[in-house]
Amino acid sequence: MTDRVLIVGAGPVGLTMALELARYGVQVRIIDKIPDAEHTSRAVAVWPRTLELLDRSGAAADLIPLGNKVTVANLLSGGRRVAALSLDQVPSPYPFVLMVPQYDTESVLRRHLAAHGATPDLGTELLAFEQDADGVSARLRGSDGTESTERFAFLVACDGAHSVVRHRLGLDFKGDTMGLDWTQGDFHLSGYPFPSSQMSIFCHEDGPMLFFPMGPDRARIITSLGPTTGKPAVPLDQDAFQKVLDVRGPGGITLTGTVWISAFHINERQVDTYRRGRAFLAGDAAHIHSPAGGQGMNTGMQDAMNLAWKLALVTRGIADAPALLDSYDPERRPVGAQVIAASGRMTRMATLANPILEHLRDVAVHLLLGLAPVQRAMTGLMAEVSIGYLHSPLNGPSRGDAPAGSRVRPVVGEVPFGAGDTPLFAACGGAGAAELASRFPQLVTARRCPSDGEPLLSLVRPDGYLAAEVQDADWQALVPYLHQIGAER
Incomplete structure (x- = not known):
């Protein structure tokens, strides 16, 4: 059995997937039937949560100087400003939306991917594939017309709204x-x-x-x-x-x-499942929606961030829990549905043509967005920092203020969760964190976190979401949780 992963599609979603896997030590082959890199602007908005996740590979630092930081979103009607949303209060090291052409985003991702020894095979087309219990056999046609059959552990479809993989899997795009x-x-x-x-x-x-x-x-x-x-x-x-x-x-x-x-x-449109056997769908292959909120590319890149660390643990033999890969669909499909609904509402609201409905919209928006809680909710949704996995099958016990599945806010100056060459859970606490890291060295790294009150032990996933939280003295309560994912030393 091979441990290679085939990624179909070399746009920002496929490149993100390839970069995350490659930096975690997974062999990848990323292909795209298009013979040359994209040279048009296409998607231009990179939101705070995406920048937080790109910080783990170092790509965010290279991308930010190439773009324009936007901190305010205005809504105007009849020549007057009805409302303004301010992003500078978003609880993130990146309190802005970065406006940057997609070709620059892709260029940065390709450069970081190349540093890990991988480059996209452009002009290479997926013709067909078959799955079995041990892997995926893919028939490919290279840029010179030569056909070959290669073996992979998994296949990830990042091949856009007209996905060949989705079509071959027979999935409805409802x-x-x-x-x-x-x-x-x-x-x-x-x-x-x-x-x-x-x-x-x-x-x-x-x-x-x-x-x-x-x-x-x-x-x-x-x-x-x-x-x-x-x-x-x-x-x-x-x-x-x-x-x-x-x-x-x-x-x-x-x-x-x-x-x-x-x-x-x-x-x-959205598929009913993001996984079929050893094949996974991400980005526009799984969900498409209105570009009004500028969140399509971001949602797809975050699909990749969610899946990559799980695939890395499995392909490297560190974890063998079926629940790990099974969690991708129930975590990401509701997010896709939420983005579809929110962007659709925004589009329909902006395209009202009835003067009475327009007036009611303007009054309602003005009043609602004047309320601080509504402002926070709206900016959190736009910035995607409010996205979480509160109903994830991967959630463990949670006894603190934040529920399991919540985003853990990055701290400026600290190493991001999931950085490095292994997708480690971070145990943040005192002596309990060190004990967990000692017993699960391939899964857990310890971080000492000072506490002003009752000392807690937080277990943070490689993608920066809270997996579980207990009192530091009760660290052994997390041992069964980690056993479900991987073995002790």
Whole structure:
């Protein structure tokens, strides 16, 4: 049996998966039928939780200087600002959304992947695969047309909304297509009425216009084209975009150059399961939704972060618990459903055309977002720092204030959870932490954590979520939990 993992798709999700596995010492082969790396902007928003997780490999530090930090999200209607969400209070070392072209994100990920001895095989296509009890046999066609059959322990589909793997598995991609066509573009411009640290949604009866500033004179702009015709949507060129902007925007903005334009339909779809045997789905292969919140790429990259450490423990022979890999679907599929629902609500709210409903929306949003608890809830959802796995089958006992499955907030200056070349659980506490690390050296590393009150022992997963928490003196209560994952020394 091989311990290699085949990753199909070399976009940001596949590259994240490959990087996480490679740095954990797992052999990977990452392929993509596209013969060249992506050169268009595509996804541009990288949210705080994604940056926290990228910090473990060092990629966040390289990515941040390439982007524009946005700390405020404005909602405007009828020429006036209805509400503003501030991200600078998000409880994260990265209290901003980073606006950076997808090609830069991919470039950073490829560079870090190469440092671990792996590079994507571009122009290589998955033709077919078969699973058995011991692995996956994949038939591949290389860029030179040569076909071969190779053996892998697992297969991860990161091959997008038209996933070949999903199709071969026979999984339904259930959902609907929204009734509007959309266009988007990256433009150089002048006259944007806010600092480049503020993004904006301009609501208009003809359709919304979304601005994601990528710098002082560049922005991603998204707007609707009208009811879908059932034919492929046609993007607006710069002159046509300018005319729509003059009507729907705040006035005074001039487009001075076009970097990239496209058009699209909005689909809201998700598979019923993210796993079928030894094949897993991540990113757009598993879920697609409105780009209104800019969270599609982030959700997919976090799928990869969730799965990679589990695959690493299994392929390296450190863990053999079926529950470890079984937990991927019940943890990540509800997150995908939540993002689909939230982005869909945002899109429908922004596209209201009835003047009475528009007025009610504006009043409600103004009142609700003026409340601090609502602000915290909204920014936590956007930043994805409120995502957790409270109903995960991996959750152990929890006797502190935070329930098992909660995100553990990173601390500036401390080594991130899950950093290094082995996916270790971190036992944070006193003497109990050292005892656990001694008994499970392949699974647990100890961190001494000072306590102002009753000393607790927190067991943190490699992806930075709380696995279990007990009193430090009761550390032996976590021994059965760790036995379910891997053996003692």
